[in-house]
Amino acid sequence: MKQKTLRYRALRRVRSLPAETASRLLAMPAISRKLNESYEKARASHRPRLPQLSPFDKDIVAGLERNGVYVTSLDRLDLPGTGALWRSATGIASAYSLRAGQGEFAGEYTVQVGAEEMMHHPHIVRWPLDDRILDIVETYLGLPAACDTLNFFHTLADGRQVAARRWHRDVEDRRMVKVIVYLHDVDEDGGPLEILHRAFPGSDQLDGGNFPVLTQEMLEQRLGGALEPGDVTSCTGKAGTVIFADVASRYHRGRPAIARDRSALFYNFFSRSPLRPFYRERHVFSRAQLAELAAGQSARARDCLLWHANVPLLARIVPRARS
Numbered sequence: 408m409k410q411k412t413l414r415y416r417a418l419r420r421v422r423s424l425p426a427e428t429a430s431r432l433l434a435m436p437a438i439s440r441k442l443n444e445s446y447e448k449a450r451a452s453h454r455p456r457l458p459q460l461s462p463f464d465k466d467i468v469a470g471l472e473r474n475g476v477y478v479t480s481l482d483r484l485d486l487p488g489t490g491a492l493w494r495s496a497t498g499i500a501s502a503y504s505l506r507a508g509q510g511e512f513a514g515e516y517t518v519q520v521g522a523e524e525m526m527h528h529p530h531i532v533r534w535p536l537d538d539r540i541l542d543i544v545e546t547y548l549g550l551p552a553a554c555d556t557l558n559f560f561h562t563l564a565d566g567r568q569v570a571a572r573r574w575h576r577d578v579e580d581r582r583m584v585k586v587i588v589y590l591h592d593v594d595e596d597g598g599p600l601e602i603l604h605r606a607f608p609g610s611d612q613l614d615g616g617n618f619p620v621l622t623q624e625m626l627e628q629r630l631g632g633a634l635e636p637g638d639v640t641s642c643t644g645k646a647g648t649v650i651f652a653d654v655a656s657r658y659h660r661g662r663p664a665i666a667r668d669r670s671a672l673f674y675n676f677f678s679r680s681p682l683r684p685f686y687r688e689r690h691v692f693s694r695a696q697l698a699e700l701a702a703g704q705s706a707r708a709r710d711c712l713l714w715h716a717n718v719p720l721l722a723r724i725v726p727r728a729r730s
């Protein structure tokens with residue numbers, strides 16, 4: 408991704424108009440009340456069917472409830488397939504790092520591993536479709552999880568405050584869970600994910616979900632002063648750090664990296680009837696590729712990956728917004 412030209416940005420605005428209009432419609436009091444009622448009803452009727460969690464997994468959900476974030480590691484999670492995930496994903500990350508070093512991505516701020524390449528490593532995409540991760544996400548959402556698959560990002564250390572490096576909230580659903588895996592050590596200068604624990608007018612409730620996207624300076628202006636250490640969880644960590652974060656209910660950003668590039672996996676979960684499905688699928692896969700990835704998986708994993716099939720027609724006809 409490059410910083411975009413004015414013309415491109417204007418075009419993107421036009422393209423996202425239907426999604427924005429639909430979001431505003433959904434926020435109209437009569438409609439939003441109805442939607443909230445059926446959301447609460449769905450959660451209540453799913454409550455007796457929520458999975459049983461181990462004490463450790465309960466802790467992850469408790470962290471999400473309390474702070475919107477829980478930081479752990481691949482070792483502690485100890486999920487099946489972690490060795491294979493690690494070998495392939497760090498291999499790809501090293502290749503991208505080499506290419507970045509040779510200047511191939513000059514002018515870009517983030518590069519994403521493409522679908523073709525990822526299809527050679529389906530075990531990376533499928534890694535979080537394990538019952539334990541799905542149980543954790545389902546418990547936090549209060550509803551069965553949909554997986555909007557994976558973004559494998561190589562973020563360049565250019566210090567620029569652009570795109571997801573500005574403070575923002577993701578808007579696909581009311582609650583979301585990103586499961587993020589760092590493929591090498593990430594310190595303060597290496598672009599850690601940061602979660603904000605403070606509110607400002609408009610940060611919690613805003614019709615249409617068009618939450619302002621803010622640079623650090625703009626955020627501090629809204630907060631009326633500089634951020635204090637406890638205001639933000641800065642998710643620094645060793646290689647293999649795993650972060651569970653609710654990026655819908657919390658303001659967050661990728662802190663602009665200045666010292667070294669960052670490679671990480673971002674798995675994206677929300678409910679199977681997300682509030683704003685027209686912001687979905689910001690990943691790289693086609694529907695045919697998703698079907699291929701779902702083939703041979705458990706019924707639960709398939710339903711989780713192919714959740715689009717159940718989105719109501721009315722929501723499906725709104726064209727998808729482009730990022």
Ligand SMILES: O=C(O)CCC(=O)C(=O)O
Binds near residue numbers: 659
């Ligand atoms: O690059 C980052 O750490 C920010 C990621 C982000 O905004 C997200 O996962 O929703």
Ligand SMILES: [Fe+2]
Binds near residue numbers: 571575576577654
């Ligand atoms: Fe985000």
